[in-house]
Amino acid sequence: MTPLGFVLIILTIAFFAGFLGSLLGLGGGIIVVPALTLFLGVDIRLAIGASIISVIATSSGAAAAYVRERLANLRVAMFLELGTVLGAISGAYLAGLLHARWLFILFGALLGYSAIAMIRKPHAAAGGVPPSALADRLQLHDSYFDEAQALQREYRVARPGLGLALMYLAGTASGLLGIGSGALKVPAMDLAMKLPMKVSTATSNFMIGVTAAASAGLYFTRGQINPFLAAPVAAGVLGGATLGARFLGRVQPRRLRMLFVVVLLVVSVQMLVKGLR
């Protein structure tokens, strides 16, 4: 393959990854890393470095919209970023110590988890919101505009300490595997901290860019950001995600979701096999 052909293939793969990712509410990274390593035989460390860059691009683009619509809770985001950034640094550092086979195994496990998380129904967090003195002191409670019912809804935030600890873990996964790890951040806010689902999703997207920047800094200074990979991956994912956002209201993602769950499970097994062999 010529370098030009290679870059064009990556651009195409990344474009589809970004497009599908934005339709399904997944990051592009979860698709890009297996595609690069399994199909094209790229070194997994370089694939992760390229992916983390594309994660920043899509998150920053999406975050701009959420901030404008006042859906993301910026105070909660800033507070939780203490956990995600520290986690991301730990994860990126750990990635430098671990053997590549462990990266395949952990990535495979995370793909399996994401597939199962996609089938589960988004359940309304049950029960009341336990009071939290810390959340009061930091003034984390807020309100958002519920479009379906056309009214402003107030909400209270619970268990900020537990949320912070879970965010450290989500940040570690992000730094280690080059993904946004929204699949871990959203449940932490939704289930543990009792934030409304829409606010959780928007706030997660807002935080992902900062989380990824922390590990991207480490990957860059370690020399694992290869422009021949990272440039087409970033450009492709960003282009695909932008197009996907336009289609978002128009397609019925249910069947696409089920199909994709199967694909994720198959890829998960392949990554595990590659790591265990």
Add this chain to the structure above:
Amino acid sequence: MLISRLLRTGVAASAALVVIGMLLVFGHHPTYRSSHTELAPLLSATAIYPHSVRAVLAAARAGRGQGIAMIGLLLLIATPVARVAVSIGIFIRARDWRFVIITATVLLLLIASFALGAAGR
């Protein structure tokens, strides 16, 4: 809102630099379009890419496409960092000292991540 505009401008500017940089790479190296033996060295784990800000700037000033693409990628990494820095200013203006400390700590951690990578090499 300032944060929203900052994020969009950062992403758009870096995407433009990345595309221009890659076009320059293939413009400067005609063999990259025809040779089948030049890909492997570019992707090998031992291939050397600029991994300090100074090296990237030097490569870009020399007109190298890789350098310009890397500036685009660095700008992308810097966009969320700039967002955090701007937020500190917003919290200072609101005299919200608790959040000034929280946000400043996040910024320090981000800066430390660059230093840590450089030291660990």
